[in-house]
Amino acid sequence: RRAGPGWTNSASLVTELRLWLTRNFPGWQLNVVALGHAFSFTAQAALVTGSAVLVAAHGAWLTNAIFAANGAAVVEVLNCGHRSNTYRNLVRNRGLSYFSATKLNGIFRGDDCSQDQGRRNVDARRPLPLSELAPALAQAISVVD
Numbered sequence: 001r002r003a004g005p006g007w008t009n010s011a012s013l014v015t016e017l018r019l020w021l022t023r024n025f026p027g028w029q030l031n032v033v034a035l036g037h038a039f040s041f042t043a044q045a046a047l048v049t050g051s052a053v054l055v056a057a058h059g060a061w062l063t064n065a066i067f068a069a070n071g072a073a074v075v076e077v078l079n080c081g082h083r084s085n086t087y088r089n090l091v092r093n094r095g096l097s098y099f100s101a102t103k104l105n106g107i108f109r110g111d112d113c114s115q116d117q118g119r120r121n122v123d124a125r126r127p128l129p130l131s132e133l134a135p136a137l138a139q140a141i142s143v144v145d
Contacts, residue, residue, distance in 0.1 A: 007057075007128040010034075016130045025141050053140045055101075055133070062087040066094055073097035073140035077128060097143045099136040101128075 007013060014032055021028045033039075033047055045067040048054055055075040056062050065074050065087070074091045078084075078100055091098040 008125055009127040009129075013128055013130065013133075017133075020130060020134060024138065025145070028141060028145075052144045053137070055137060055140075058084065058087065063090065065091050065096060068094070068096055070095065071144055073099065073144050075099045075101055075133070075136045075140050077101045077133065079126070097140060099140050101133045101136040 014030065017030050021030055031051070039047065044061075044064050048064045048067040049069055051068065051072065053073045053075065054062075054065060054068060055077065057077045058079060062074070062076060065072075068074065074087070074096055076087050076091075076098070088098050088100070
């Protein structure tokens with residue numbers, strides 16, 4: 001059973017992100033945590049506390065942002081046009097910087113997402129292109145750097 005949204009290109013995205021960070025933000029490193037929900041509560045808090053920028057798919061795991069260090073930033077990856085202020089409000093109320101990564105044109109069509117822009121597709125598995133993540137991630141890094 002799969003928990004929450006996943007990206008069909010996770011392995012290649014990690015490789016691309018490492019190269020992108022090396023070129024654009026030397027000194028920054030990428031730590032990948034898969035299946036964060038499988039960690040104990042204490043371990044989840046420790047993972048987030050040690051992160052300057054937290055990148056996660058829209059979902060309950062983002063509530064861990066309350067454990068982020070002061071000055072940290074959060075990038076929420078929104079899937080298939082689903083819009084929710086829940087985690088944005090949580091992050092901002094915590095005093096952290098918030099950014100969202102969405103498809104550049106804001107319209108989700110294709111095999112992975114129907115034209116429905118609502119909650120039904122929040123768990124749709126699809127590729128996450130670096131071009132979709134990079135603008136928000138660059139802003140987040142710039143804020144905490």
